[in-house]
Structures are given as C-alpha cells and as structure tokens.
Amino acid sequence: MFKNYLNLFLCLIFITSCGDNISPVDSGLENQIFHFGNGSEPQGLDPHIVTGVPEHHILIALCEGLTSSNPKGGEPLPGMAESWTISEDGRVYTFNINQNAKWSNGDKVIADDFVWSWNRVLTPSLGSQYTDMLYYVEGAQDFYDGKINDFSKVGVKALDDNTLEVVLKNPTPFFLGLLSHYSTWPVHKETVLKHGSIDDRNGQWTRPGNFVCNGPMQLKTWELNNKIVVEKNPFYWDAEMVKLNEIHYYPVTNVMTEDRMFRAGQLHSTYTVPAQKCPVYIEEGNPNLSIDPYMGTYFYRTNTLHPVLKDKKVRKALAYSINRKQIVDKVSQCGQKPAFSFTPPGANGYQPKTEIPYDIELAKNLLAEAGYPNGEGFPVLEILFNTSEDHRKIALAVQQMWQANLGISVELVNMDWKVYLSRESSGDFQISRAGWIGDYEDPNTFLDLPMPGRGNNKTGWVNREYEKLVNQANQTLDQEKRYDLFRQAESILIDELPVIPIYTYVRQIQLSPDVKGWDSNYLDHHHPKYIYLERD
C-alpha cells in the first residue's frame, strides 16, 4: 500500500514537472527576457517618492533624466537632453531636449515637463526624501522651506519646448552627475494629474496600465511581492539600441533562496551573494561570481560628544589598532578592500592621499597620552550594530583587536534596524557601525556627510575648517584645484576620525555568462539599453 502511494506521489511530481522543463534562463535567451534578482519589493515606482537600490534598478529601465549613467562610469551621457552648454561661471546650464524624446504613450517630452516635475519634488506636502538633490538650484531650498511661494522664482525655466535653463546657486561641478539620479527625473504631468494631485503620494499613476514614463522599457505587470515585468518601449528615443524584450524583476529577500534560484537557472543575475558562500565561490573559481568595485565605505561612527570619545587621541588609538587587511581577508572575505580614507579611491578620478596606519605601539601611546596607559581606567564602550551576522563578525574581530592591542573591553550591542537607526539619530550610541554608498560619482557625496548640521553626520563632530574647505571645493570649477581642496578636507577628517573607515565595498553578484553589455562601474548603474543575452 505504501508503495502505491509513493508511486502516486512520484507520478504527480513527474507529471507536473516534465511538461516543459526548459529553465527561465534558457528560455530567456531565446526571447531576450532578462530574469533579475532585485532584493526586495520596491516601495513604489514614483521616482519622486521612492528611495533605495531595488527601486533604482527598475526605474533606470522605466524612466530617464536629462543625462543618463555612463555604463563604463565617469562622465554621464546624454539622456533626455541631447546636448548642453555651461556658462563660464559654471552656474547656468542650458539643456537642449532631444527632439525625438517621447513618453511611453507617444507624447513628446518637452522642457516644461522638467520644470513641472522639479516643482513636484520640491512641493513639501509630497514628502519627497531627496529634495536636497535639487537644493543646488537657485531658490529651490527657499521654495521648499516656504520662503518663496512662486515657483517661477526657482532657477529652472523652459525657454521653449526644447530648451531648459537651470541656474545654480553656486558652480556645482557634479551637477550633471546628480541628474542621473532618479529623484531629478521627469514624470508625465497629465498622467500624474489624471490619477491624483501634484502632491498625492498615493496616486495610482504608477500602476500597470496607468504608468507613463520615458525610459527604454515600459511597465507591463506588477504582482506584489512576486515579480515586476517591464517590456520594451517602442517610443523610446534610442529604441534601436534596446535589445532586451522584457526584464522580470524578482523581489527575493532571502539571499539563500536567491542563490538557489540562480543555481536552478531561474535568474540571470542576483542582487547579492550570501556572505558565507562568497569565499567558497572564490576558492572554487565559480565563473558566475562577479565582484566589481563599488562606491561605498563600511565604517564605524564615533560619538564625539561622548566624554571619552571626544578626545581625538582615543579615536585615533581605536582606528590605528584595527587590522583592516585581516578583516577583509579573514572576516568579510569577498574581495573588499581595506579603507584608509572615507571617500573610496578613484571616484571620478579622485585619489585621496590619507593613511590610517595599523600601528599598535602608536595606538598604545596615543591611548596613554589620553590618560589610559595600557587601557587602564578605560570604560567599557559599546559597538552598536543592526542585527546581521556579517556586522556581528566584524564587530567581534574589532572587539578582539582592541582587547588584544589596547587592553580595552567593548560590548557588542545588536539592535533591530529601526531601533539602531533611532539610537544613531538621537546620539544614543558610543560607536556604531555604518555604511555609505555614493549617490553620484563625485567625492562630495562622501565628504558632505560629516559636514556640521547634516542629518547623516550623527557623530556630533563639527569642524569649521573642514566645512570651509568642502564649501570652497564646491565653488571651484577647476577639477584639479577642487580635488586638492577635497584632499585637504579629507586629511582633516582622517586626522580627527569622527568616522573610522574599515573597508571599501565591492558589488558581489552572480551573473550568468549569457548576459552581455553588463559593464562594471563604480555606482553599479546598469542601463538596460546596453544589456542583451547571448550564449558563447
């Protein structure tokens, strides 16, 4: 009797599974359908509301800004603007809108679409979280803060249908890079207003069937927590370049599930690689493992208002007694690079010249000078981190290094993500782990963070000289002089160490060899119009 049931069960499996056993990766190759592991369910598809990397992966296919990301990194490429001119003082940008640029419903993209869209981003009641991206535009912050009510006084104007003029507060050399960030991209005015008001966060315009945008793909279906399908947009100005017919985005939150999906041929690319599998894949020489440099820094924040940590000698002692090489080689083990500067080296040609030595003697002396010889009398500090096995391992290594090298004890405190954020923001921490990923390819995206009054500073550190140098750099047009000023600022930062850099991130994914046109770049922006599927 058991045998009968077992046979029945196996037959059932056989019948259901042998109908069409071709894997999605194989069938995708024939139909140019790209199966993409996308981390988590996107918050939404409104470029003015959402924040996050999974959202960016989808929006880069659906919409396009004045410029578009360069697949090989570096200077942005033309997008909705086919060309532009910059005034001598670097404050006035005149964009010539591509005359073939169309929305996915066939309407022409005009300069006023950008004016209306930026007005929308800066409307306070919309609650956009990336308004500061546009604060470089003259009058933008005043409009957001309610100091001016007339948007025509903000420095963005449509001179005619095809010409957009943007006036900046100061020369901002990275402004073109900012424009490839989705918060500055246009939305289709008529569609948004058809489904709600200008400041309606809950408008239904982003639903399949309603969604209109101007990117290489258009929204086909959206099954919540299951998958989002985008298909080729025939109205895209560069449609000839687009080879993919569809992209299927899967919000796979569990990294092990994603790994299994890739191994079973259900995905062409994964969002990440499980940390414990990365060293194994490196050792095995897994040809699907792709590790690229990524513009991000893993670091420890110190609370400079804390009675012990306010002494820079203590912060230096802590930083100099961390063996970064050992952490990347033995703990993170996935190709990360030890960080000796806060800004990752090579961001748009910027090379910081700072050093953070691993020098136990020097660290001990510094601690002794601070009044704690051999760690005596040093209070037990806490390292705060959000619950994650990877963060715990690094914190354990740092704890052990400080114990062995300085003779001091620290406690590890792991908290749920929101509790961790809340404690960091309210200054209720001593040392906390953090990470920062660049929004655009320029050192300013990092060096702006420790500026006084910035919400992401969180360390309580205020240094007017640093602030002056960063501000000065952002008003300097000559790139070399500008980078020199940034280097000086960075030297102050690394001398003061309110942030203790640990390593520079890498982007580690599994990528099918069928995927072509997937170039490595520092921001990990992969424009779908360059990607296609082909088997060697």
Added chain:
Amino acid sequence: MLLIFLKRVLAAIPVLIIVASLTFFFVRLAPGGPFDSDRAVSQEVLINLQEAYNLNAPLSEQYFDYMSGVLVGDFGPSFRYPGRSVSEMIFTGLPVTLELAVYAILIALCVGIFSGVLAALKRNTFLDFIPMAIAMIGICVPTFLMGPLLVLIFGINLELLPVSGWDNLPGDKILPSITLGFAYAAYIARLSRGGMLEILGQDFIRTARAKGLSERVVVTKHAMQGGLIPVVSFLGPAVAGLLAGSFVVETIFQIPGLGRFYVEAAFNRDYTMILGTTIFFSAMIVFFNLLSDMAVMLFNPRARD
C-alpha cells in the same frame, strides 16, 4: 448550537477591539518610526512626511480616526508602500496564503491521518514505529531546514521541480506545500494515533467486532469518528497557525503571501500595515477556533453541554 455560535461571535467583537487598541498603542511605543532610514532626512522633510500621514495629530485623534476607519473596513494607506492601501495588500496576499494553507492542510490530513490510524491499528509493529519515527522527525525538523533540503534534492540535484515562486513555473507549488504540510502531518499523525488507540480499547468497539462487522467498517465507521476528535480540535488553531505562520515557507520559496507582509511590516514600522494584518489574523484565529469548536460539537454531543 446556533445560540452558542452567536454568543461566541458576539464575544469575539470586544476581543478584536482590545487587540486593535493594544496594537495601535504598542507599535507606537516601539523605538524607531516608519520614516527612519539610513539616509536620514531633514527635520523639515520628516515633518512633511508625518503631515502626509496625519502622524502629527494628537494620538487620541489618530486612534479614533483609525478605529472609525476600521469599522467601515478601511485600514488606511501603507506607510512603506505609497499608493497601496492596507486592505489591498491583505487581499493580494491572502489568496496565495490561503491556497498554500489549503494544500498544506490537505497534505497534512491525508498523510497524518493515514499514518496515525495505521500506526494505531498495527501497534508495536514496524508499521507503528516507522511512521511515528518519521512523525517525530517532522515535529523536530523546522521548516527552514526541511524547505531548503527538499529544494536541494528535488530542485537542484534532481532538477524535477522549481526551487521557488508561486504560479510562475509549472510545479512550483509542490515543494512549499509539502514543506508546510509535513510539519502539521507529523502532529496529526501523533494525535490520530493517540485518539485511535484510546477509542480502539473501548467497549463499543469490542461490541462492534463481536457483532461480526468487518475491520474496515469498525475502523472507518466507529473508531475514526471518535478517534479523530483530537485532530478536529487541532485543525482550528492549525489553520490559523498556517495562515499567520507561513512566513518562513513564504520566504524560503519566494511566495507572495500575507505572512511576508506581516513580518516585514513590523520591521518597517509600517503602523497601518501592522495593525491591519494583526486585526485580520486575530479575526482569522477567532474564526477558525470557533469553527473547530463547532466541528467538535458536531462529532461529540457531550461537548455541547
């Protein structure tokens, strides 16, 4: 029986109101808010965001607004997913979770009752030991281990079934249903064995056999009716547990069910979503418990007193 049913339904209303009220205040006590993110927003932006969701109003006003919305079936908008209402998200995830639960419970019932009854009938033989040992493994092995193991065997090594998804590829519902069903099958097997053993030793079974009835009739008509009462009482909480507790299986198999929304809502401090799903699951638990009590009364007249 109708009176009992109505009484229980009426008693459920204050339970749900208390659950909703406690959840409303407790989620606000938890540190961190829905708009905290690693890219901190300025105070002005935060105020505007809170304004957009009426979070700047006094708590009492927010509470009465929310509760009056719930009374007309409006659970409010999700904070995490702009443009989505909580009701819409619940009703998107619910059919998937229900379908998974139905398959799992069917597998659990078929496998569990069959092996439990068999083990009781063949007491102290291999046909008792083996199914009960498997049941013990089923109880001990958690779904987060069982799922990946089944995936490794049937999905990756034998390449027979998809490793994840729901309604995306042929056969992708098999492994999650078995994973979830197996844990419950193990409980049901043990409960049915215990229930059957108790009944099989009773006088009326001896009488039935003495009357010359066939063993099949004795077991199916007389013994199982009483022997499976523990299983029936277990079914109510089990179905509710399946609905609310399918999170692990939904995550392992990338299933777009309600369980994932529930847990992620708590991590995201998506207040309205936490409230909506908690109220919904509470209602489900109350309802299925009621249903199982009714079923027990139907099977066992003594329980009606």
